Every structure is written in C-alpha cells, then in structure tokens.
Amino acid sequence: MPVRPLVAVLIASLVFVAAPLGAAPAARLPSWQDFYRIVHPALVRQEVIDPRRALVHLACLCEARSPGGFLFRVVEVRELVRGGPSPRGVNQLLVLDRQLKVTDRIEIATAHGLYCDGASIILDRPAESPRLGQEGNLLRIDDGGRISSLGEIEAAGMEGIRPVLSSRPSLTRPRSAP
C-alpha cells in the first residue's frame, strides 16, 4: 500500500475513533494539512466540491455545539467555475458531523463566516435558505446538524471580532458598547 494513502487512513481513523459517540467533543484534526487531506476528498466524494471547478478557499471556520451538545464542524468552501472573465462563484458554508458527512449546507455568495457561538454560526452578511424561506446572518443548527433557523445579528458592531476573533463575542452583550 502506498505510504500517503496509508497515512491518510491512519489519520482518518484517529479522527473517527478518538472521540466517543454522543455529546463528547469531536476529535481535533492534527493539522491544517491533515484537515485538507481528509476533508477535501470527503467533500469531493459527497459531490459538494466539484473538481472541475477551481477551489479557491477551503477552511474549517469553527465548531458549533447543537442544543443537545453535539459538535459539528463548520467549513467554508469557495469555488470558481472556470472559463469566463467573470467566473461564477460556488460559495458554501457546510455543516459536517463527526464522520465528515455534510449534514447541511447553505449558499453564502458574497458573505463570509465569522465564528460559532454554541449552536449559532455568525456570518458577516445575510445568507438565504430556500428550504426554510428565511434569510439572515445568524444561523442556528439543530441536533442533526441541520440549519433550523436564520436570524439577524449586527455582526459589524460586535465586540471581539477585530482583528482576528481572538475572543469570542458574547451574543448577550449590548452591540452598541464600545
């Protein structure tokens, strides 16, 4: 067996086995390279990423904890359809369970993910869910990792998001506070 796939399998097994089932914390991926090596093929397999498109951004944004305590990884993917001078973007925020299965996804277009706070995922501008018929920059996930509601929060006025989200802002603090 070639070495690289073997290493990938070993890392994947660590990821999947390290954390017990249930509400226990999800295993941390050992490094960015490992994240890419494991998550990227998983997303290609699930036809979330299309290799015919140019992948321009793939990053684990944060971990969200559902109301029941289940942890989900939130991943931001940005792809470009090759060809034209103004390529179409396929930009998505993905929710992944411990097996890296995409439990839900939402098109984010020109929006970007900022951070997670419990079961909430906060974006810098609104996204839209056709399934729910709602839009907003505050996404809440349920215990199945599905986006269950979208609301509004004034992300730009929040404390702590500059310069690099070094501390997680509290959603209960007044937004107008300096």
Add this chain to the structure above:
Amino acid sequence: MALSPKWIATVEDGLSNRDWDAYDALIQSEIGECACSERATAYNPRFIENVASGYVCVDWMLIKAMLWVESGGPRQASWKTRPMQIGNPGDPAYGVLKKSAEGSALVMSPALAAAIRTQSIDSPELNIRAAIAYLFTRMAKFDVRSVVDESDKTIHTVTIARGDSLERIAGRVGTSVEVLKSFRSEVSTTQLRVGEKLRYRKAKMGQIIVGWRKWDFATIAARYNGGGDPDYADKLAFVTRLFSQLKR
C-alpha cells in the same frame, strides 16, 4: 475595488464595434415589452400579469450589460459558443436548468426547458436564453402553497352539510379554501348554508413565485454570479454607464 484598465479597454471597444450588439434583438425578444405582447413567453409581459408578486419590469439593457461582463465581447472565442458561460464545466446553473430545479420550471417556457434538455448549450442563442432564465430563477422568491391542479380541469361540485366550514370542505374534497373562494368570492365561513352547492377545482401543493428581489447590481452579483467575481456589481454599473455613450 478599482476595475482593471485592461478590462475597461476591453468593454470600451463596444463603443465603436457594432459586433457587441449582435444579440440585442434576441435579448429584446426574450425580455419583451412591459405590456401585453404577442410573444406570450417573453418575461416582462408574462410576469407583470402576476400583480401580487410585485414584479417590476426588467430593462433588456441590463441583460446586455451582463452579456458584456460575462463574455468579454466578440473578440473572445466563447462569444460564438457560450457567451454567458452557462454550461462551463462544473457550472451549477446548467444543472439547475436541465433538471428544471430550484423553481426554474416556473420561469422557463416549456419550449425553452425542452431545448435546454435536448440541445447543445454551445449555441450562443440558447446560451443567452438559458442565462436569462437562470437570472430570473435566481431573482424570484418562491413558496410552496396550495394551487389549482392544472392536470385536472374538471369543475366539481360539493353540497354543504351541517357543521361544514370552508376548511373542512376543502380538506374533504381535495381543494383549498382559496380555490373555493375563487369560484364564489362572496363565500365566507359565516355565509355557508346547508344544502347549498359549491363549485371547485382540485388543488394541490405546488411551488409559486411570491415575489422578486431587488434588481440592483449588488443583488445580481450575489444571486447570479454567486460572489465569484468581487467586481461583478461594479462592472455592471460601469457597462451600464458606458451604454449612455453608445451611438448606433
């Protein structure tokens, strides 16, 4: 973000080169006038009829501006194949239209849907028509509501029984309160008389267009371009301003 001088020079070629107008007639025909039209499949006359959706007529020059931005003009090879880039490898728009998904079935005429399914998307005419359909699909707001079942045109009757309400009748016979009311607008729950006959057609749950997004450059950039080109809205604005200098 400032637009690149090279891109600006490219589109300014359109001021003196009439080849950039090659698809004007096609676009005008597709979009149509904002009034009753002989061409019933054109978008403006078709959607303006749905007053409740708040449709505002679209200027065909907006599509022309998108064509200039998407194609880069007649000097590009794709001008004579896929000027609007629909069908480029990995393009989700083409898949949406081919499957008549995401509400596009309500936007496309049956003839266009069939053409997209069966013909090559590398024909510039079909490519532009497909792009317009995708734009309208992305700008429409959809909802699932009870609608008249077009597969059953029979007009049925039901006799009101003691204790009936419109909701109860609708549930019993497979229609909706809205359909019952549409056959007799003065009917209300309090006016039902035992033994009276109500006419109705069958109803089913179906997707309908309930509204439209703002047709501004930022919304089009997000909804149509998907955030792929950060300058998309600025490019549309630039080309639209450029059109005021067109002397044809």
